[in-house]
Amino acid sequence: MCATALGRIHTRVAVLVGPALLATVLSILTGNPGWIVTIGIYLLMGTVLDIAFYPLVIKWQPPWLTFVLGVGEFVILYVLVKSLAPGSEQPGFGPWAPVVLYWISWAIAVSTRIVLFPLLSLSWIENGGEFRTVDWSILPEAEPLPLLAAVPADQAEQPLVRQLSSSGNVPPEARPPLSGVFNRP
Amino acid sequence: MPLSAPRDSTIAVIGDGFGSLMVYSTAVYLGFRPDEVTIYGTNELAIGTYQQFAYNLGQTVLRSESESHFLPADWPTFAELDAWSRRDPSYLFRSIRRKYNPGVPDILAEATAVQRELGWNDNRYPARVGWVQRVLDPVPHFVLYDDDANFIGRAKHVMAAVGHGPLSFPPVLAKAKQDPAFEDRIAQAYEPKQYAAGGRYVVVGAGIASVNEWANALDVGASVVSLLRNPAPEEQDLNTPRCFFEALGIDAFQAQPLEQRLKFLGSILKGTTPTRRAWVSRIERGMREGRFAQVLGEIDQIEPGPAGLRIHISSKYGADPGWLDVTGVVAGTGFNKSMLTIPLYRRLVDTYGLPVDDGRIVMRTNCGIPGLDTPRSRFCVMGILANTVVPHGDTIAGLKYIARRFVADAARAEGLVKRRFVSRLRMQLALASACSRSIRSARVEEQLA
Numbered sequence: 196m197c198a199t200a201l202g203r204i205h206t207r208v209a210v211l212v213g214p215a216l217l218a219t220v221l222s223i224l225t226g227n228p229g230w231i232v233t234i235g236i237y238l239l240m241g242t243v244l245d246i247a248f249y250p251l252v253i254k255w256q257p258p259w260l261t262f263v264l265g266v267g268e269f270v271i272l273y274v275l276v277k278s279l280a281p282g283s284e285q286p287g288f289g290p291w292a293p294v295v296l297y298w299i300s301w302a303i304a305v306s307t308r309i310v311l312f313p314l315l316s317l318s319w320i321e322n323g324g325e326f327r328t329v330d331w332s333i334l335p336e337a338e339p340l341p342l343l344a345a346v347p348a349d350q351a352e353q354p355l356v357r358q359l360s361s362s363g364n365v366p367p368e369a370r371p372p373l374s375g376v377f378n379r380p
Numbered sequence: 381m382p383l384s385a386p387r388d389s390t391i392a393v394i395g396d397g398f399g400s401l402m403v404y405s406t407a408v409y410l411g412f413r414p415d416e417v418t419i420y421g422t423n424e425l426a427i428g429t430y431q432q433f434a435y436n437l438g439q440t441v442l443r444s445e446s447e448s449h450f451l452p453a454d455w456p457t458f459a460e461l462d463a464w465s466r467r468d469p470s471y472l473f474r475s476i477r478r479k480y481n482p483g484v485p486d487i488l489a490e491a492t493a494v495q496r497e498l499g500w501n502d503n504r505y506p507a508r509v510g511w512v513q514r515v516l517d518p519v520p521h522f523v524l525y526d527d528d529a530n531f532i533g534r535a536k537h538v539m540a541a542v543g544h545g546p547l548s549f550p551p552v553l554a555k556a557k558q559d560p561a562f563e564d565r566i567a568q569a570y571e572p573k574q575y576a577a578g579g580r581y582v583v584v585g586a587g588i589a590s591v592n593e594w595a596n597a598l599d600v601g602a603s604v605v606s607l608l609r610n611p612a613p614e615e616q617d618l619n620t621p622r623c624f625f626e627a628l629g630i631d632a633f634q635a636q637p638l639e640q641r642l643k644f645l646g647s648i649l650k651g652t653t654p655t656r657r658a659w660v661s662r663i664e665r666g667m668r669e670g671r672f673a674q675v676l677g678e679i680d681q682i683e684p685g686p687a688g689l690r691i692h693i694s695s696k697y698g699a700d701p702g703w704l705d706v707t708g709v710v711a712g713t714g715f716n717k718s719m720l721t722i723p724l725y726r727r728l729v730d731t732y733g734l735p736v737d738d739g740r741i742v743m744r745t746n747c748g749i750p751g752l753d754t755p756r757s758r759f760c761v762m763g764i765l766a767n768t769v770v771p772h773g774d775t776i777a778g779l780k781y782i783a784r785r786f787v788a789d790a791a792r793a794e795g796l797v798k799r800r801f802v803s804r805l806r807m808q809l810a811l812a813s814a815c816s817r818s819i820r821s822a823r824v825e826e827q828l829a
Contacts, residue, residue, distance in 0.1 A: 258476045313454035314805055317406070317784050320447070320454050329788035335744040 197255045202324025203245035209326070210307045211238050214300035221296075229282020233293050234300065236275050241268065265301050272297055382424070382504045389418040391790055392524060392535030394509040394724070396421020397429050398776060399541030399762045401450055401491060402783035404500050409452035409807060410791055411799040418533055419504040420524065426500060427491045429543060434484050436572045437589055438596040440825040441481040448482065448776035450494045451815065453808050458482040461490070461812065465819040474827060483825030489818035497814045507532045511727060512752075512759075520757035527723075537758040537790040539783070540749075544764055544774070545721035547571065548713045550584060556682040565688045569593050569712040577601035579707035580687055584679070585609070590712030597710075598666040605704065606674045607693065675701050679709070719765050728752070743769050746789070747782055756793050760786045 198206070211234060218230040253260070273293065282288035312319045318329045350356065391407055393400040400419045407417050423429065433439075442448065446457040459475030462468070462482070474480035495501065510527035514520075524533045547568040549557060556562045567573040569589035575581065579602040583593045586608045597604045666672035677695030684690065687705040694700045718739030719725040725741065728734055732751050735742040744750055747766045752759040762782040764774035772778035791798065799807075 257478050259478075310455050314808060315801070317409075317453060317788075318781075321781055321784075329784050331746040331785050333745040335746050335748065338745045 196320055197323055198249075198253075199323035199325060200246060200250045202322065203249060204242060205326050206308065206312070206324040207238065207241045207245055209312070210304035211241075211300070213303045213307055214296075217299070217303070218296065225287030227282040227285045227287035229285075229288030229292065230296060232281035233272075233276055233296055236279065236281070237268075237272055237297070237300065240272055240275060244268070244271075261305065265305075269294075269297055269301070382501055382506045383418070386505065386531055386533040387415075387418060388534045390416040390535065390794060391418070391537045391539065391787070392522065392533060393417065393419045393539045393541055394421075394512070394524075395419075395541035395543060396423040396504060397426060397541060397543050398450075398491070399539070399543075399779045399783065401426040401495055401500060402776075402779045403539050403541065403762075403787060404503070405450065405452045405494055405498055405811075406780075406783045406787045407790070408498050409799065409804060410787055411796050412787070412791070414499050414503050417503055418535065419500065420507060420509045420532065421504065422506050422508060424501060424504075425492065426495050427488050431488060433570045436570050437592050439484055439592060441483050441827065442487060442776075446475045446480050446482070448780075449487075449815075450491045450776075451808060451811050453804070455808075456812050458486065458490070461816055461819055462486060465816040466824070479827065481827060483822070485822035485825060486819050489822040490815045493814040493818040494811055497811055505532055509724060512538060512724070514732070514752050514759075520754055522752075522757070522759065537786070537793070538760070539786055540724070540759070540761045540765075541763055541779075542722055542724060542765075544715035545718060546716050548716045549711050550679065550713060552679050552682060553584070553709060553711055561684055562682060562689060565708040566682075567708065567710050569710055570715075573708075573710065575600045575602045576707065579603070580705070581605070582607050582679070582691065582704070582706050582709045583712060584709065585712030585714075587712055587714065589714065590710075593710050593712055594666070594672065595662045598662055598671060601671075602707075603671040604666065604673075605706070606672070607679070608674060608676050609678060677701055682709075715764065717764060722765075725765075740765065740768055745769055746785065747773075755789070758786060758789050758793070760789075762786070 214237075215231065215234050218234040221230040222228050249264075276293045316322075316326055316329075319326060390412060391403065393403050396419055400421065404414075404417050404419060408414055425431070446459040447454055449458045449461070456464070457475065459471040459480045459482075462471040471480060507526040507530075509524050509532065511525040511529065513523040513525070515523055519536075521534055521536050522538045523531070524535065524538075526532050547570055549566075549568065553566050557566045569583075569585075569592065575597045577600050579597070579600075581593075581597050581602055582605045583590050583597070584607045586606075590606065594604050594606055663672055675693060675695070676697040677693040677700065679691050680694050681692035682689060685705045688707045689709065690703055690705055691709065692700075692703050719741050720729065720736065720739055728749070729736055729741065734749060734751055741749060741761070743761060743766065744753060746753075746758075747760045747762065747769050749759050749761060760782070762773060762779055766773035766782060767778070770778050770781055773782060790796075
């Protein structure tokens with residue numbers, strides 16, 4: 196896929212809906228907000244990468260790269276979670292919890308992207324990951340047109356061209372040269 | 381059974397090939413009733429024309445990738461269907477590495493299954509459209525006539541999916557082919573042909589069709605001179621750069637004026653030679669055995685000769701290869717891309733004064749024909765003739781891109797109540813299941829990449 200920056204953000208937000216629901220349930224069950232906060236950090240981190248990094252280095256994303264990016268994002272998220280330590284003051288979010296949560300979320304996200312999105316939106320892949328209406332890229336009303344749509348076949352006979360023609364009987368009066376009206380400082 | 385009488389329909393598709401199946405399946409998927417769509421054409425199978433070309437070419441796998449299939453939505457892909465049908469995950473690994481290309485039997489099996497399940501043939505009127513009349517009052521619509529000017533139906537929206545123009549030959553070969561003495565020794569890659577063991581053949585062109593012909597001739601023990609017109613064809617797996625298959629590239633392409641778009645198309649359509657493992661090994665073997673050579677130049681004279689033909693090749697890149705005695709010449713030079721080679725378009729240009737530039741009707745950015753196309757009653761073109769708007773318009777992915785947007789336009793114009801997600805999912809799974817059963821019985825072709 197050749198994802199657009201907007202498409203990456205659309206997709207990122209949409210694929211994390213499932214993991215966010217899962218993390219919410221886990222946070223409620225364990226009484227520890229660490230689960231849902233981790234998904235929040237994942238979303239923020241991903242959005243920053245989607246805006247500031249991926250569009251600069253990836254134009255066309257082959258399928259194998261998805262796993263490589265997944266590993267890279269895991270490393271960054273792990274460092275962030277260890278630094279910010281969400282939910283560490285309460286039980287129910289042990290040291291392995293963010294690791295397990297990340298890979299389950301990643302699997303849900305990839306499945307959602309492969310199976311669900313093409314069914315939800317016929318043009319999601321074609322639109323670079325954006326959830327747009329199935330429509331043409333540039334509507335006919337917005338088509339760029341040349342300033343002059345067409346040169347007439349009898350272009351030499353246009354009144355202004357005839358008026359400027361050197362073959363006229365009355366020689367034109369000389370005017371100051373183009374740059375002559377300005378004095379150099 | 382096809383239709384036996386003309387009828388009024390919401391959508392008419394002129395042409396009965398892959399494009400018609402794309403428009404039809406997308407329309408049914410989005411919520412149009414099958415009887416609201418009429419296909420016009422004489423083929424009983426949407427794969428008919430393609431199947432003949434693939435057979436003539438000796439093609440075994442497509443250059444398309446896993447997403448290029450005939451199901452209305454993009455999941456499951458071909459590689460996923462193949463893996464599921466044949467219980468073989470290697471298709472998935474290939475697809476992940478972008479080394480998967482669907483086999484011709486798989487394509488034919490899937491298209492036939494989709495056609496059968498959705499009743500494509502039951503909504504086909506078996507006639508070729510020869511003339512389309514625009515009517516604006518009281519409701520904008522089109523009246524369709526066959527080649528003999530018989531009325532064959534009316535439709536609110538029309539998609540012209542008439543396929544390629546006639547086969548193209550370099551001028552010298554085209555002229556020689558008119559001569560009965562040479563006619564059967566000069567063939568196009570897409571025409572039926574048979575190579576003889578020990579024969580000496582010249583294959584003109586550097587595209588995928590030509591590479592296929594090199595391999596086919598070498599396989600039977602013939603010798604091949606590959607005659608290239610360009611010194612360095614680009615090595616690229618798909619004719620159109622990948623990002624031009626999606627909005628990112630198409631947006632940029634459409635933002636260019638027509639001359640720039642034509643220039644770009646000229647560069648990407650000049651012929652590419654993708655490296656494929658199986659082809660490379662066959663050609664290398666031919667070179668080792670002294671049965672394959674490449675020459676830069678063009679044929680400028682043809683005479684009868686002891687081997688069948690005597691051809692003269694001149695080259696602006698080095699010494700002229702001169703006169704060669706050969707058994708035959710095969711032109712892998714594709715199709716004529718001028719719209720004016722297709723009678724229906726020529727008549728429309730004549731009657732409605734449509735703007736034409738470099739043999740192409742100047743289309744709107746929504747593939748509409750100016751003067752005939754309106755938002756309430758669309759007249760759209762798909763296929764190679766639409767690639768001034770969608771650069772990969774002649775690929776399966778391109779046909780799908782155009783079909784989806786055309787049907788979406790028709791749905792908006794008609795205020796269609798779209799099929800619900802659960803119903804779409806059920807339809808997609810039923811089609812995938814039918815395709816999987818068909819693919820299971822299809823021949824397995826060797827992957828070339």
